[in-house]
Amino acid sequence: MSVPTNSATWLLESGGRFVVQEAPFPSPGDDEILIQNKAVAINPMDWKIQAFGPHLPFPSHYPFILGSDIAGEVYEVGKNVTAFRKGDRVIGMTNWFLTNNTRDSAFQHYSIAKTSVVAPLSENISFEAGSVLPLALSTAAMGLYPAGRLGLPLPQTFKPSPISKIVLIWGGSSSTGSAAIQLAVASGATVIATAFEKNHEFVKSLGVTTVLDYRKDTTIYDLIKAVKETPGDFVGALDAIGEDTTWRACAEVIKGLGGGHVVSNLPTGFTDVPEGVGVVGVDDTAHLASNKEIVEGVWGHFIPEALKNGYLKPVPEPLVIGKGLEKIPDGVDLCRKGVSAGKIVIGL
Template sequence: MFKNTAAWVPGPKLPLEVKSAPYTRPLANEVVIRNHAVAVNPIDWIVKDMGEIIFGWIKYPTIFGCDVAGEVVEVGSSVTHFKIGDRVLSYALSMNQKTVGPSKGGFQLYTVLLEHMTSAIPATLSYEKAAVFPLGLATAAAGLFEKNQLGLEYPTVPKSLSNGKTLIIWGGSTSVGVNAIQLAVAAGYEVFTTCSPKNSNLVASLGASKTFDYKSRTVVSDMITALKGKTVAGALTMGDGGADACMDILAKCEGNKFISMATYPKPKTPPKRFAVPIGIYTFVSWSAKNWVKSKTNGVNTIFIEASTVVENGVGKMIFEDFLPRALEGGNFVAAPDPLVIGKGLEFANEAVEKQKAGVSAKKVMISL
C-alpha cells in the first residue's frame, strides 16, 4: 500500500510536525487521493490557537487542512463518479465533528474524502488553481442556499435568468466572497459587493454589478442609496464589521432582512496570553451587542458552518452536480489566485504563518 507522510498538529498552539502517517483505505462512499496541492485557511490557525472554545471535539495529535486537489488512487465499493487516475478537488472534512480524524485532513500525501464532496476538474485547471475552491465554496454555498440561511435559488449551468433580486456580499475579494459572487450570479441574482479599490476589477470580472470600498466612511449610505427601489435577497458577510454595516443597510431596504455571517468575532490582535478567556469574552460581548442591534433593526443574523452542506444536499448539489459542469464549460473561475509558498509538507508551518499574517485576494497553499 502507499507510504504516507503528514504535517501533524501535535497539540494546541504547537507548530506542525512532519512525520509518517498511516494510509487509510476508503469506506464504500469514499475515495482516497494523492494530494498535489493543499491550501491554507484561517480556520487552520484559529483552531490551533483557540480551538478549545468552539472545536472541543478535536483530539490531538491530528491533521488539519480542508482544501485539497490531486489524483484518485483508490475508490470505495459504492463509488460511481470516480476511478483511479481521475483529477479532482475536494473539501476535506478534517474538523467536522462527525467525521473528524487524521485520515480526513489535507496536510498529508493521501487523504480520505467523501465522493459527493469531491469534484472532477478539467485537464486545463492546475492542481494549485483547483485547491483554491473547496472550503470557500462550501462556506459560500452554505450561507447562500441552506434553508435556515439565505435560502436562495440554486445555481445552474448556464446561469439562470435574472430574478430581479439583489444580494449584498460584504467582502467580495475573500476566498468565500469570490465563490459567493459567482454562485449568486449563476442563480440569477444581482450582486452588490465590497472590497478594496485594488480588487474591484477582480470582483467585477466575476459578475458583481456594483462594488463599494469597504473602508469608505460613506459606504453604508452609498449602498443604501444604490439599493433604493430594489428588492434585497439578504446579505452574506465576511470580515470584521461586515455584519454591523449590513444591519444598518438592510434596515433601510426592502426585501429579506437576513444576514449569513461567515466570520466569527475574534480579538483584533491574537493574544499571546489568556487566549481562551479573551476569545470567549470577545465572542460573548459581540453576541450581546449583535442581539440588541438585530432586534432594533429588525434584521436576523446567523453564523455559517460550512460542514453542514455535507448532509443537507447542498454539498452534493455544488460539488457533484454544479461545479464539474461549470468548470468544464468555463462558467466558473478559480479565484482568488493561489500563492504557493513552496513544494513539500515542510513548508506547512510557513504557509500557516503567512495566512495568519494576512493576504489580499490570494489563497495561500503548498504544492506536493
C-alpha cells in the same frame, strides 16, 4: 503489493507548533475516495485553530492534522463509487471538522473525501488553482441556499435568467466572497459587493453589478443607496469575512433598508443586534454532504459542469509559496498576516 507510506503536517498540541511526521495510510469506505494530494490550500480557520486552540473545542484531541482544501489524483475508490476511478484529476473538501479523524484531513499526502464533495478537475486547470475552491464553495453554498438564510435558487451551469433578487456580499475578493459571488450570479441574483479598491476590477470580473470600498466612511450609506437604486428585491447580506466588525457593518446596511437577514461566516457571538435585523452564523459547512438537495445542486451538478465550460473560475489566485509538507507552517503564518485577493497554496 506493498502499501504506500503517508506523511502529514501535524499540529502537535493545542496552541502548539506544526511538525512533519509519518501518518497512517487511510483506506476509503464504501462511498469515499482516497486522494493522492498534489496541492493543498490554507484557510483562516487553520491559523485560528493554531493560535486559539486552548480556547476552542476542536479538534477533540492532539496531535492532529488540519486542512480542508485538496486537489490531486484519485488513488483508490470505495466499493460503491462509480463516478470516479484511479488516476482521475479531482478537487475535494476533506471533513475532519465533522469526524475528528485525521484520515479526513488535508495536510498530508493521502486524504479521504466523500464522493458527494469531490468534483473532476479538467486538464486545463492546475492542481494549485483547483485547490482554492472546495471549502470556499461549500461555505458560500451554506450561506446562500438554505431556507432561513438567503434562500436563493440553486446555481445553473449557463447564464441564468435574472430572478429579480439582490444580494450584498461583504468581502467580495476573499476566497469565500469570490465563491459566493460566482454562485449567486449563477443563481440569477444581482450582486452588490465590497472590496479593497485595488481589487474592484477582479470582483467586477466575477459578475457583480456594483462594488464599493469597505474602508470609506460613507460605505454604509453608499451601500444602502446602491441597493435602493438597483431593480429587484433585496434578500439580505452575506458576510464572507466573518469578523465582529464585518457582520455589524452588514447589519447596519440591513437596518438602513428596513430590516432583513445577515448570514455571517462568524459562527457565533452575535450580540446587540439592531432591531429588525436577523443574524445567522454559518456553523454547519461540515454537514453540507447531508443536505442532499444543496450538495447535489452545487457539487454534483454545478461545479463539474461550470469548471469544464469555464463558467466557474478557480479564484482567488493561488499564491503558491513552495512545495512540500514542510511549507505548510509558513503558509499558515502568511495566512494569519492577511492575504488580499489570493489564497495561499502549497504544492505536494
